[in-house]
Amino acid sequence: MSKSSDIDLTDLQNSPSPECREWHFLPETDSTNAEIIRHLPSHPSGEGLVVIADCQTGGKGRSGRIWHSAPGTGIYLSMLIQPKLSPEQLPIVTLMAGLATAIAVNEFIPSPAQLKWPNDLLLNNKKIAGVLCEYHATKVPAVIIGIGINVNHTQFPTDIKDIATSIKLESGLEINRTTLIKQLVTQLDFQYSELKSNKVQSLIDNWTLHSDLFGKSISISKGGQSITGKAVRLDNLGRLVILNESGKEIVLDSGEVRIQRI
Ligand code: BTN
Numbered sequence: 001m002s003k004s005s006d007i008d009l010t011d012l013q014n015s016p017s018p019e020c021r022e023w024h025f026l027p028e029t030d031s032t033n034a035e036i037i038r039h040l041p042s043h044p045s046g047e048g049l050v051v052i053a054d055c056q057t058g059g060k061g062r063s064g065r066i067w068h069s070a071p072g073t074g075i076y077l078s079m080l081i082q083p084k085l086s087p088e089q090l091p092i093v094t095l096m097a098g099l100a101t102a103i104a105v106n107e108f109i110p111s112p113a114q115l116k117w118p119n120d121l122l123l124n125n126k127k128i129a130g131v132l133c134e135y136h137a138t139k140v141p142a143v144i145i146g147i148g149i150n151v152n153h154t155q156f157p158t159d160i161k162d163i164a165t166s167i168k169l170e171s172g173l174e175i176n177r178t179t180l181i182k183q184l185v186t187q188l189d190f191q192y193s194e195l196k197s198n199k200v201q202s203l204i205d206n207w208t209l210h211s212d213l214f215g216k217s218i219s220i221s222k223g224g225q226s227i228t229g230k231a232v233r234l235d236n237l238g239r240l241v242i243l244n245e246s247g248k249e250i251v252l253d254s255g256e257v258r259i260q261r262i
């Protein structure tokens with residue numbers, strides 16, 4: 001099947017893209033990330049592969065959470081890349097994918113969505129998109145970039161309705177998912193080419209411009225502990241630098257950020 005509702009595989013295949021681009025569309029799968037992981041042994045060098053599903057039955061979120069993946073409404077997309085980065089530089093890929101998502105989504109809405117470190121995109125303080133990157137140390141090391149965007153949802157399950165939102169709920173706009181997917185993949189290709197040209201600082205600067213986190217008081221939970229302070233900047237490895245209550249800078253490579261609203 002090449003088409004389901006507004007996702008048009010033929011249109012995607014005809015859009016300008018690098019020579020190595022291969023598009024797969026599935027009406028339903030457990031997880032588009034898992035789909036690429038299963039594909040890896042037979043396609044060890046498949047950089048550029050993009051898998052999209054209309055619906056996921058086991059969409060994976062960060063920290064083992066489930067990503068709500070109702071049919072006909074969201075974008076559930078994974079892309080395979082094989083970057084030449086050291087393990088300590090890999091978190092930059094999550095920032096790069098978040099930046100691409102923010103730029104793509106912001107093309108469609110009047111007031112811009114904001115990035116929240118490390119992998120969330122928020123609109124009116126609720127989550128509109130998320131990124132889950134998975135690293136595989138296969139013969140050619142691979143990173144699977146998984147992106148979920150809440151596009152045309154009009155409701156969410158009770159357990160997430162206070163923290164999740166969609167483009168449609170916030171703006172009233174019904175977005176054609178093929179058009180947004182094209183924009184997203186164009187941005188991913190561009191930001192990835194910047195990364196391959198070692199433009200890490202400009203990527204971090206651009207990420208910072210698309211976030212309203214800096215200067216704000218935050219608490220961050222990590223390994224059962226909570227640290228509070230002011231978000232100051234990202235360092236050149238994409239780690240979050242915060243100024244704690246004793247005036248000391250702390251560098252964090254992961255954690256769950258909560259912005260303290262006044
Ligand atoms: C998060 O914010 O927790 C990350 C969510 C990532 C969801 C996407 S949907 C496409 C891809 N396939 C998955 O199973 N997860 C990612």
